[in-house]
Amino acid sequence: MKKMTIQEDLKEKGLKSTKHRMAILDILVKKDHPISAEQIFFEIQEMDVAINLSTVYRNLEVLVEKSMVTKLTLSGDNRSVYEYNRMVHRHYLICLGCKKILAIEHCPIKKYEQQIESETDYKIVGHKLDLYGYCPECREK
Amino acid sequence: MKKMTIQEDLKEKGLKSTKHRMAILDILVKKDHPISAEQIFFEIQEMDVAINLSTVYRNLEVLVEKSMVTKLTLSGDNRSVYEYNRMVHRHYLICLGCKKILAIEHCPIKKYEQQIESETDYKIVGHKLDLYGYCPECREK
DNA sequence: GATGCAAATACAAATCATTTGCATCATTAT
DNA sequence: ATAATGATGCAAATGATTTGTATTTGCATC
DSSP: OOOOOOHHHHHHOOOOOHHHHHEEEEHHHSSSOOHHHHHHHHHHHHHTOOOOOOHHHHHHHHHHTTTTTTEEEOOTSSEEEEEEEEEOOOEEEETTTTOOEEEEOOOOOOOHHHHHHHHOOEEEEEEEEEEEOOOOOHHHH | OOOOHHHHHHTTOOOOOHHHHHHHHHHHHHHHOEEHHHHHHHHHHTTTTTOHHHHHHHHHHHHHTSSSSSEEEOTTTEEEEEEOOOOOOOEEEEEEEOOOOEEOOOOOOOOHHHHHHHHHEEEEEEEEOOOOOOOOHHHHH
16 A cells, blocks of 8 residues: 555545544644544644534544544543554553553554453454553652 | 451441442442443342432442442443452453453453553553454354 | 431432534535 | 535534432431
């Protein structure tokens, strides 16, 4: 698969490239950790672009559906966060102090999945692993 | 720590043992997988005990606070589920077909946690690992 | 067993994130 | 340029959960 711009990617997936959709993707592409719909909403307004929160949600929904964005729910928070789908499998380290989210690329689960598959006779298609702790700054308090 | 009844446990934690609280705990103790507040609410009504949903939520809240119950949020569902805290570390295997939840006791994460601790300088206090897949019945479809 | 007080409950209303209906507007294929 | 289809704004609906408040109940004490 050759490199394509976000616009081309949208077109290929049958999505129009509107300024709102582009703004949402721009923001997500720049982040290396997931953020909430509301944060996206605020950041777009800071760019002096008027947008409605439901537009953010609706866009996130289609982008998730088209696999351009990943939606995740982290324990202890009632809202979802979203990140640009870079097609890499990731885990998260969430600071229980400041709620900061760090992405981690190394995954230790492959063998475990196979083992559970044979033990349970389930077909395992994915997993979610989040670590919780305290970042260096919050650790001091 | 010697064995104690649920009533003694409640008393020790400064909680009164009401019929509602007992009913909630009875239900959770019997389940080997987490269930939602609403499910608990329905099951109590099936026992011909009148109860209000907010009572269920308020009880779950104090029981979580006192570590008698564990609250968890599974990906793709907007509601929380609760289980009796048996003081064992568990993971979950969620069927994407029928949403059935299976608890798994084996945990492969210890070494990984240590590794991430030294890489990130975070103090890791816990983690959450859920597997997603299809159970034997749903796999056929 | 009766009493008092704090904790627990019912009920309705509030909240918070998210979704939806619908009229209007913008993007893109033709 | 135009039409068709998809995207947006706005307000209202939703669904899970929380909260305010008046009333009731559990339980330690008399």
